[in-house]
Every structure is written in structure tokens, then in C-alpha cells.
Amino acid sequence: MTPAEAEDGAEIIVDFAGEQFPVRPGEVFTVGREGDLAIEDNLFLHRHFLTIHCVDGLWLLANVGSRLTATVTDSGGRVQAWLAPGARLPLVFETTTVIFSAGPTTYELIIHAAEPAFQETVRFSDDAGQSTIGEVPLTASQKAMILALAEPLLRREGTGMSELPTSAQAAQRLGWSLTRFNRKLDNVCDKLDRIGVPGLRGGARAYATNRRVRLVEHAIAARLVTRDDLPLLDDEVTNADEAAADEPI
Structure with a gap:
């Protein structure tokens, strides 16, 4: 790693099915049927679907596919985004979960940041101690x-x-x-x-x-x-x- 790359930020780790992939500044990590995380046996998945790379010290998750979407959330499930084709999101949490489906199969990967831009301090709760952010009443x-x-x-x-x-x-x-x-x-x-x-x-x-x-x-x-x-x-x-x-x- 060059001094210039080191200034861009610390590495992150992508965890999938128990296998961990370190990603360093200056690298582009690709998820799809081909790439660094290759899921070769699902023809419903794009050849290149998601990428992770660092820009000016900020890690970005991008959807480079044309049809599929991904759900991105923090580890507590309080912040959630729908990553559509062509969109990208900053990875600001210590732990970010990415869930996506291709055909009938659903995948989950977890991204760990060594130096997250966002640090959790307070989680608001109701009187019973339960989180009320994004609460949906269900029978x-x-x-x-x-x-x-x-x-x-x-x-x-x-x-x-x-x-x-x-x-x-x-x-x-x-x-x-x-x-x-x-x-x-x-x-x-x-x-x-x-x-x-x-x-x-x-x-x-x-x-x-x-x-x-x-x-x-x-x-x-x-x-x-x-x-x-x-x-x-x-x-x-x-x-x-x-x-x-x-x-x-």
C-alpha cells in the first residue's frame, strides 16, 4: 500500500458464508457471478452486481447491475436503504448488512469497517425498553x-x-x-x-x-x-x- 492509499482510510472486511475478504483502499471489490466474491451457480445474478471501493477516505457500496436491488442496513436494523441499480451508498457504520435476492435464493453478506465514520452513542427506546424506530405493529x-x-x-x-x-x-x-x-x-x-x-x-x-x-x-x-x-x-x-x-x- 502506498502512502497516498493509506491516507484514503483503513481496510474493511466482507464476510460471506464464513469466508472473510479484506478490502484495502485503492482496491475495487466486486460481487456477482464473477469477481472477488463469485457466486457462479446462480444465473439470475448479474455477472457484476455490487462493488465496494474507497473514495477520498469514504467507503462506497455501489449497485452496478441493471435489474437486481439490495437492502442495506446497520447492525441494529435502525437505518435501512434500498440500493437500486445505478445507486451507491457510503458505508459509515462499524457493521453493515447487505441482503439481496437473485431468483428464489437470498444472500446475506456483512461488511465490517475498521474505522467507521459513524459511532453509535444512544439508542432511543420506549418505556418498556424496546426500540421504537421503524416499528411496524404485526399480529x-x-x-x-x-x-x-x-x-x-x-x-x-x-x-x-x-x-x-x-x-x-x-x-x-x-x-x-x-x-x-x-x-x-x-x-x-x-x-x-x-x-x-x-x-x-x-x-x-x-x-x-x-x-x-x-x-x-x-x-x-x-x-x-x-x-x-x-x-x-x-x-x-x-x-x-x-x-x-x-x-x-
């Missing part, structure tokens, strides 16, 4: 619906990729009918769309798949559901079984 069944879709991503160890279930598979996981599941999915997508969450509405052809992956991206990034919530899935399955048992023969 128990709505939360269970999101958990059924996000379960593979929440259960996997560390960062990496997960295949999201179809609506039929998620409904079966909960012991619900597909009609009930789709009604809950409609309600949650409408609720989030009304508060400005992008990507939950689309054309008739791609809408069913796209809204599921986008919902999971947002739910994970905004901490609407976490790994600690997974036992609620089994509670919902038990409730569904008890309700079926009470039905007249």
Missing part, C-alpha cells in the same frame, strides 16, 4: 407468516445464502390453507407498502415471487423477525392443529 399470525418464509435464512449459521420456500410450502409449514396464507401475505405487504417500503408491489407476472423475497429482505434487515422468534412457528402449528381437531367431523 401474531402475520409474524408467523413472515417467519415461515424467513425460517431458512434465520436458521442458517452465519452469513450466506438460503432458498426461500414457496407460499404453498410456507402454508404447509404453518398448517394453514394456501388461501389463508396468501390473505396474510396480502395484508402484510399492503401494510408495509403504505409506510413506504419499496418492492412489495409489481407486475402480474413477477409479483408473487418478488414480493416474498422482498418481504423477507425487509423483515430481516428491519428486525421485524429474528432467530429468537422462531419458536412462534411451532406455537402457530400447535394452534392450527388444535383448531382442526375442534372442527366437526
